[in-house]
Amino acid sequence: MLYIVLTTGQCNLKCKYCGGSFPKELVPWEVQYSVKDLFNFISEDRDAIIAFYGGEPLLNPEFIEEVVKKIPAKRFVIQTNGLLIENLKPEIWRRMDAVLLSIDGRREITDFYRSKRVYDRVLKAAHKLRVMGFKGDLIARMAVSEKSDVFLDVKHLIELNLFHHVHWQLDVIWSDSWVDFDGWVSSSYKPGISKLVDLWLRCMERGEVLGIVPFQGVMKAILQGGIGSPPCGSGRNAFAISTDGRILACPIAVDVGWAFLGYIWQTKPKELRNSVLIGEPCVSCEFFKYCGGRCLYAYKERLWGEEGFRKVCEITKYMISKLLKVSLKVRQLIEAGIIDLKQVLYPEFNNTTEIIP
Ligand code: SF4
Numbered sequence: 001m002l003y004i005v006l007t008t009g010q011c012n013l014k015c016k017y018c019g020g021s022f023p024k025e026l027v028p029w030e031v032q033y034s035v036k037d038l039f040n041f042i043s044e045d046r047d048a049i050i051a052f053y054g055g056e057p058l059l060n061p062e063f064i065e066e067v068v069k070k071i072p073a074k075r076f077v078i079q080t081n082g083l084l085i086e087n088l089k090p091e092i093w094r095r096m097d098a099v100l101l102s103i104d105g106r107r108e109i110t111d112f113y114r115s116k117r118v119y120d121r122v123l124k125a126a127h128k129l130r131v132m133g134f135k136g137d138l139i140a141r142m143a144v145s146e147k148s149d150v151f152l153d154v155k156h157l158i159e160l161n162l163f164h165h166v167h168w169q170l171d172v173i174w175s176d177s178w179v180d181f182d183g184w185v186s187s188s189y190k191p192g193i194s195k196l197v198d199l200w201l202r203c204m205e206r207g208e209v210l211g212i213v214p215f216q217g218v219m220k221a222i223l224q225g226g227i228g229s230p231p232c233g234s235g236r237n238a239f240a241i242s243t244d245g246r247i248l249a250c251p252i253a254v255d256v257g258w259a260f261l262g263y264i265w266q267t268k269p270k271e272l273r274n275s276v277l278i279g280e281p282c283v284s285c286e287f288f289k290y291c292g293g294r295c296l297y298a299y300k301e302r303l304w305g306e307e308g309f310r311k312v313c314e315i316t317k318y319m320i321s322k323l324l325k326v327s328l329k330v331r332q333l334i335e336a337g338i339i340d341l342k343q344v345l346y347p348e349f350n351n352t353t354e355i356i357p
């Protein structure tokens with residue numbers, strides 16, 4: 001199972017689509033339980049994946065170090081904005097299986113949404129991780145908003161040759177900053193997805209599989225007959241542990257009743273499996289097999305109402321349709337030995353990339 005461990009509710013940035021730190025009363029800025037409590041909770045799980053999360057997790061490096069040293073998880077992952085890379089010792093970075101660095105694409109897009117000079121600092125962090133001997137999967141984690149051009153921004157990050165994989169999450173449902181969402185979808189996002197799928201296929205024809213996470217994850221589902229619901233595992237086999245020891249179905253669902261599943265000292269992971277599930281309209285949707293209901297939080301909260309939910313479904317269906325269209329060609333390339341099936345099947349384990357943007 002995946003345990004998303006919040007090391008603090010505090011963040012050192014205030015990005016436009018997020019707003020920065022959690023209020024202290026919702027997610028305390030210090031961890032209020034002991035590593036022994038966490039050890040006791042997780043110890044029966046031989047396949048535990050621990051992902052450090054925040055706020056900005058590197059504001060609490062001592063806790064991360066202690067967890068890595070004392071809890072025998074199978075994998076460690078961290079999601080960070082990359083500004084405090086030096087806070088963690090090289091020996092701890094070398095224990096990470098995946099590092100997700102937040103960056104939104106081109107310099108002007110990243111710096112507009114995240115803060116001035118963030119782009120340069122993130123690239124520097126990516127270099128530093130290599131110097132410190134990190135050999136795992138380096139993932140660029142993007143938020144895609146109204147100023148983003150998904151084609152140009154994803155392509156830009158791929159061409160930097162710094163990241164093994166690029167993943168994006170759409171700034172939708174919880175965001176109220178859109179001026180013209182429909183216009184952006186038809187003039188920018190859909191054409192961008194189409195061009196990106198073409199580029200992905202052209203590279204595969206030359207034997208190269210670009211690490212575009214949503215495409216790989218959906219293609220994995222197509223080749224293997226389906227995806228889990230929801231794809232991120234929230235409420236099914238992925239749970240967040242807040243700084244106060246609360247177990248939550250999803251790491252951002254810090255203030256909603258449906259997501260609260262108890263405290264780490266009260267329950268065991270096996271009792272949590274499949275605690276919160278996605279139902280209609282998703283389970284009857286023709287795309288459910290490859291979409292999995294997308295995001296549990298968005299499904300439960302519907303902050304854009306029914307119409308907004310359907311608008312996001314429409315772009316999810318668009319991306320999946322494009323990938324279904326090229327799937328026969330992908331199978332042929334695999335059978336012809338031009339690309340290796342293993343290169344396409346991603347992620348190997350739940351590394352917190354949610355697959356469906
Ligand atoms: S496309 Fe929409 S309705 Fe269909 S499974 Fe995905 S989230 Fe649910």
Ligand code: SF4
Nearest residue numbers: 232234250295296297
């Ligand atoms: S995809 Fe949705 S449900 Fe899953 S972790 Fe992200 S916000 Fe939570």
